[in-house]
Amino acid sequence: MGITVFVGIATDVKTQNIQSLFITLGGTDSALLEVLIDNALGHKFSDILDKIREFDVLAQLHFSELSSEEFKDAILAIRAYLGEINLSSDWQRDAKELWLSKFEPLITQDDRYAMAC
Numbered sequence: 001m002g003i004t005v006f007v008g009i010a011t012d013v014k015t016q017n018i019q020s021l022f023i024t025l026g027g028t029d030s031a032l033l034e035v036l037i038d039n040a041l042g043h044k045f046s047d048i049l050d051k052i053r054e055f056d057v058l059a060q061l062h063f064s065e066l067s068s069e070e071f072k073d074a075i076l077a078i079r080a081y082l083g084e085i086n087l088s089s090d091w092q093r094d095a096k097e098l099w100l101s102k103f104e105p106l107i108t109q110d111d112r113y114a115m116a117c
Helices: 027-041 046-052 069-083 092-109 111-116
Strands: 004-011 020-027 060-062
Touching: 004 027, 004 046, 004 069, 004 092, 020 027, 020 092, 027 046, 027 060, 027 092, 046 060, 046 069, 069 092, 069 111
Parallel strands: 004 060
Antiparallel strands: 004 020
C-alpha cells in the first residue's frame, strides 16, 4: 500500500501563485519513509511525529500541519539521524537515498524552510 506525503506549500514571490508540495509513494518507499521518521523523531519528538501521522489511517503523512518551529525540528532531527546511522543495511541506504532524492527538493521549496532551517 502506498502513502501520500504532504510537505507544505511554496509561494512564488513574483506571481503569488501557491503550489502544494506533496509526493505519493509506493509500498516499499512508504515503508522506508515511515521507519525513517519513526526512528528519527520517535523518542525526542513524539508530539511532532503524532502530528505527522495524524492522518495515517487515510494513508497520508502531513508535514504541512507543523508550525515553522516543529518543521525545523523535524527536518533537523531527520537529517541528524541520517548522519548518525552507519548505512550498513540496505534499508538505511535506501531510506537515505529516498530522503535526499525525493524529500529534500520539496522541503527546500517550502515557505517555512527559509525561516526555519
